[in-house]
Amino acid sequence: MSSEKNQTMNCRMPPPLTDDQISAVLDGEADVDTQRHLDQCPYCQQRVEEARQIEHLLEQHLFRFTCPSSQVLSMYHLNLGPAETVDAVEHHLEQCPHCRTELEVLSDYLDLEPTPSPPEPQALKPRTRLGDLLAVFVSQPLQPALRGGSQMARPVLASTSGDMLMFEATGITVFLELQAEDEGPQLKGQLVAEPEQQAGWSGALVDVWQDDQLQIVATVDDMGVFSCYPLQPGEIDLRIKAADGSVVVIEDIELRE
Amino acid sequence: MDFSTTPTSVLAEKCAMQTQNYLAQRENDPRFCYELLRRALVEGASEALTHVYQIYLPLAGRWARRHPSFDLTDESAGFFASTALGNFYFALRGNSLATFETLSRVLSYLKACVHSAIMQHLRTHPIVTQPLPETGGPVAVNQQLDKHLTADELWSLVRSIVTDPDDQLLVHCRFVLDMKPAEIAEQYPSRWSTAREVSVALQRIRRWLRKDPMLRQLATGEQPESDS
Known part of the structure; x- marks a missing residue:
């Protein structure tokens, strides 16, 4: 005051x-x-x-800022954690009731009888969340149908045109192109981040979803390059997830033969 | 068995079948799944990775729905299944799969990843189940400063205000571990013999914290009061 x-x-x-x-x-x-x-x-x-x-x-x-992550606790419980973290986790458990409870819940949960998995009644595609980086479509070579009209048309990738699309999120650019292959179109992409962040995207997972169904999972290489094949023509959503939990989402891309 | 010429699609079909057998506690052959996982996690083959997701994403989603804390979250089973499989992949890619001796152990780890995804989410997105005190509306912490402040920085500031080790332990118990006075007294009987003793000490510490100009500024965004 x-x-x-x-x-x-x-x-x-x-x-x-x-x-x-x-x-x-x-x-x-x-x-x-x-x-x-x-x-x-x-x-x-x-x-x-x-x-x-x-x-x-x-x-x-x-609140709980000194707690090991839930993933580390799970590794500890299954005796999978690195030896150097075991002492630290055990020392922490002596004083932290929350982590002790988490481990008790995990133990009971793992003891539940396994059950066959029936068909999923609900779609499993994760919805785009507040913290996700939604990449915005920023360029596509002009096509006759678009000239003089809205430039904000849905991004379209055709395997015959050789066009490359560019999408941008905070500090990240994703380039996409489509190539014709025997079993269907192949989506090729490259993720380019700020130099100090590029390494964090190496090994990232790329999920391609179509009609809320998972089509392809691929990985990003050291150069940020990825390839998803085979795909079917139609509308797709792309999710790129890094090991640190960062997610880039590109929605509503139309693939054409 | 030599799988070197077995197409990934064949492995995936057999793995899906054997996984259902395992879950139904019937006799099963884990080698197909193990080879599929090896191609996905060790070789990083996209086709194998896609099949792993298609087989285990629905299972992880079902496990998420059965988790005792799932109903406390505001997220879908798909979100937790996807997070769990992502963490599973990042933890086991490369050669880590070799440390798992059986399929049962691999699936236990995946299930633990589902648990971790839910519990980690609840740490950062706690659901308020208790009504706020009558005088309390939404608490407007100074957002401009708040978002740039890390827990370590704030903890350093608190330790500069509260310098006595016992007092620091109390602040840790109260604000980091959210312990009640009775729990603190029970855990540290040699330092505080009763909950009342803990409460009195905590009142004193909370007074200090409230009077610290830097903490006030961080919390409210207002300039510190002058001493005059």
């Missing part, structure tokens, strides 16, 4: 709430008198709000 506000805002029901009373409010343990005071005093309401913001900041940023 600024000094100006501090000077102009005074407690309406002095004395102002104590720090312990403010803590009680934050803990949901305020007594009736404290609650009544708070209801009638904007000054103390603001003090409570500031205290809440500070504790929220601490809770949001610090």
Whole structure:
């Protein structure tokens, strides 16, 4: 709170709430008198709000920030973790009830009887999420049908034209082209990132989805190049996922023979 | 068995069948799946990788739906299945598959990846099940500063404000591990004999934290008050 506000805002029901009373409010343990005071005093309401913001900041940023990832805990549970992490995980488990609970849940979960997998009733294509990088279509050579019309037409790749499309997301460019092959079109692509990030995309997984069905999974090589074959003409979505969890999504590309 | 001339599509067909046998606890031959996984994870062959996904993505999706914490999430089974298979691939690509002696163990690891995907998601996207206190609306932390602040940086700041090791342990228990005073007293009886003792110490520490100008600025975005 600024000094100006501090000077102009005074407690309406002095004395102002104590720090312990403010803590009680934050803990949901305020007594009736404290609650009544708070209801009638904007000054103390603001003090409570500031205290809440500070504790929220601490809770949001610090909660479990020292915990090993769930993946590391799972590796530990299955005796698959590197030897050097075992001691660290065991030391952490001694003090962390959350990780102990995670391991108990995992143990019970793995003990569930395996069951045959019936046909999936729901599509398994992941929806595009807030943190995903949605690559935007930025260029396609002009085609006669597009000249003079909207330049924001759906991206179209034809194996006969030799066109290359370009898509961009934050710090990433993806080039795509289609080539005719015996069993169907082959989608060739290259992902180019900022130099310091390019290595992170090496080995990334490329999923191609068509009508919500997974068609092809391929990998990105050290040069950012990937190849998806064979595909069928029609509309596809592309998801490129790096080992650090970063995802680039390219939606609604039409493939033509 | 020499699989060198066996087409990947044949391996995939047999692997799918043997996986169903395994899940139904019938006799099964894991060698087809093992070879398919080897081509996918060791050789990085796209065709084999595609078949691995087509066989195991539905299974991972089904496992996700059966996870006890799945209903606490706001995501689809497809998201967790895809995340799990991605993590499975990144962890086992190269030669790591050799450390798994049986198909059962490989599938246990995939199932553990499903669990990890759900639990990791819940760490960063907790679902609020308790109503906020009456005075509490949405908490507006200073977004501009907030998004640039790492946990390590914030923890360093907290440790510069709270310098006593016992007090730092209390802050760790309260804000990092979200422990209640009774749990803290139970875990560290040689330092705090009762929950009340923990509560009193925590009240004192919370007062200090609230009064720190830098922390106030980070949380509210307002300039620190002058001492005058």
